[in-house]
Amino acid sequence: AQTVTQSQPEMSVQEAETVTLSCTYDTSESDYYLFWYKQPPSRQMILVIRQEAYKQQNATENRFSVNFQKAAKSFSLKISDSQLGDAAMYFCAYGDGGSEKLVFGKGTKLTVNP
Amino acid sequence: NAGVTQTPKFQVLKTGQSMTLQCAQDMNHEYMSWYRQDPGMGLRLIHYSVGAGITDQGEVPNGYNVSRSTTEDFPLRLLSAAPSQTSVYFCASSRGEDSGANVLTFGAGSRLTVL
Numbered sequence: 001a002q003t004v005t006q007s008q009p010e011m012s013v014q015e016a017e018t019v020t021l022s023c024t025y026d027t028s029e030s031d032y033y034l035f036w037y038k039q040p041p042s043r044q045m046i047l048v049i050r051q052e053a054y055k056q057q058n059a060t061e062n063r064f065s066v067n068f069q070k071a072a073k074s075f076s077l078k079i080s081d082s083q084l085g086d087a088a089m090y091f092c093a094y095g096d097g098g099s100e101k102l103v104f105g106k107g108t109k110l111t112v113n114p
Numbered sequence: 115n116a117g118v119t120q121t122p123k124f125q126v127l128k129t130g131q132s133m134t135l136q137c138a139q140d141m142n143h144e145y146m147s148w149y150r151q152d153p154g155m156g157l158r159l160i161h162y163s164v165g166a167g168i169t170d171q172g173e174v175p176n177g178y179n180v181s182r183s184t185t186e187d188f189p190l191r192l193l194s195a196a197p198s199q200t201s202v203y204f205c206a207s208s209r210g211e212d213s214g215a216n217v218l219t220f221g222a223g224s225r226l227t228v229l
Contacts, residue, residue: 046216100145100164
């Protein structure tokens with residue numbers, strides 16, 4: 001079964017600085033997708049970024065970018081110019097190609113200090 | 115466009131009581147699913163459906179029933195609530211195209227406490 005591991009239960013960053021959240025996964029599939037979801041205190045799950053395994057180029061969405069290392073099965077999220085509104089739980093998730101089912105990591109709580 | 119609507123947002127039950135968490139989506143999504151979120155555990159898949167009339171079990175299905183009589187609705191039933199079912203429940207949907215792993219749209223969550 002596929003697994004997703006987030007080794008950092010908590011992280012903190014100063015406003016305007018850069019922080020990287022780690023995620024590793026285990027799969028024997030070649031076709032899959034990886035996601036980062038943000039969960040602010042409102043509890044709403046918000047998609048941050050999505051990466052298709054067959055694409056070598058790392059996905060980017062404004063201040064959010066990923067470092068996708070397929071051979072190492074690593075999928076880290078970099079947040080640049082951190083803002084107070086970035087404070088949230090961040091979940092890494094994995095989905096097999098052809099399936100809508102996602103496997104989530106346990107999450108990393110990000111604190112942004114003013 | 116309402117997206118995914120879950121009701122109720124909060125519920126307190128006594129052990130042994132039954133209840134249904136409602137989930138409705140207005141995006142004509144084929145795929146719908148239920149997850150539970152527990153502290154330190156992330157989100158775990160309970161049940162899912164790839165279309166009306168089709169349901170299947172996820173990672174943690176015990177104690178829960180689902181049905182999918184329409185494309186729009188996917189209720190989650192607790193037949194005899196237990197304290198271990200205290201959790202936050204999320205309904206999610208996606209287009210469910212053949213390409214797979216489409217983006218899930220989540221509801222706002224339902225916090226359930228079983229005493």
